């Protein structure tokens with residue numbers, strides 16, 4: 399394994415991500431939870447899905463395995479190369495593109511999402527990303543972000559980021575996400591997700607009870623009760639169109 403970048407070097411561009419993926423691509427393939435969270439919130443009429451900044455492409459692999467047509471884009475040449483080599487059957491759905499100006503027609507997808515992507519960007523960039531995401535999506539967009547209400551998790555990243563810039567990213571609060579999504583969404587539902595791979599929805603996934611009904615039941619039952627102990631906020635916005 400290569401050394402990570404220097405302490406204070408922020409991840410800023412596709413070359414920085416190339417460097418990261420050289421090290422973390424295989425490791426990421428072991429955690430499939432986010433694909434099951436997305437699967438749980440899909441509607442029967444969501445036929446074409448897109449992931450922005452798909453990186454390891456693990457989600458699109460799992461979603462396609464589950465029978466959902468999902469493509470992913472990323473601007474890291476290394477991420478694209480590794481993913482196309484590892485998943486040759488999905489080569490056409492593993493696409494090099496830039497999230498700020500995607501090579502898709504308006505409304506090409508029913509739903510698009512990203513996970514851990516916008517934490518590396520400032521607010522004005524995030525607003526541009528949401529605008530472009532809304533352009534290519536016809537019904538809903540999803541932004542999964544690191545949860546600032548989970549103080550322990552936030553402090554853990556504060557420590558790790560001193561040694562590894564992968565952890566140097568923004569965490570978000572519920573109100574902040576509602577505000578950021580307001581320009582393009584008429585209604586935003588936020589589901590706190592991620593329980594250390596051990597508890598609640600993560601426990602169901604761990605024991606193989608990962609069908610959408612079971613996971614959704616857990617989300618609905620707990621609502622916002624587990625906000626302070628969840629790793630991420632899955633923010634689901636209905637588009638204003």
Ligand SMILES: C[S@@+](CC[C@H](N)C(=O)[O-])C[C@H]1O[C@@H](n2cnc3c(N)ncnc32)[C@H](O)[C@@H]1O
Pocket residue numbers: 412415426450451452453454455456457471472473474477495496497498512513514515
């Ligand atoms: C935190 S990673 C996402 C990891 C992904 N959710 C997964 O499960 O593997 C962020 C990804 O977004 C990509 N990215 C960042 N800015 C981008 C841009 N402007 N255009 C396309 N991809 C971008 C990076 O290359 C990186 O792979």
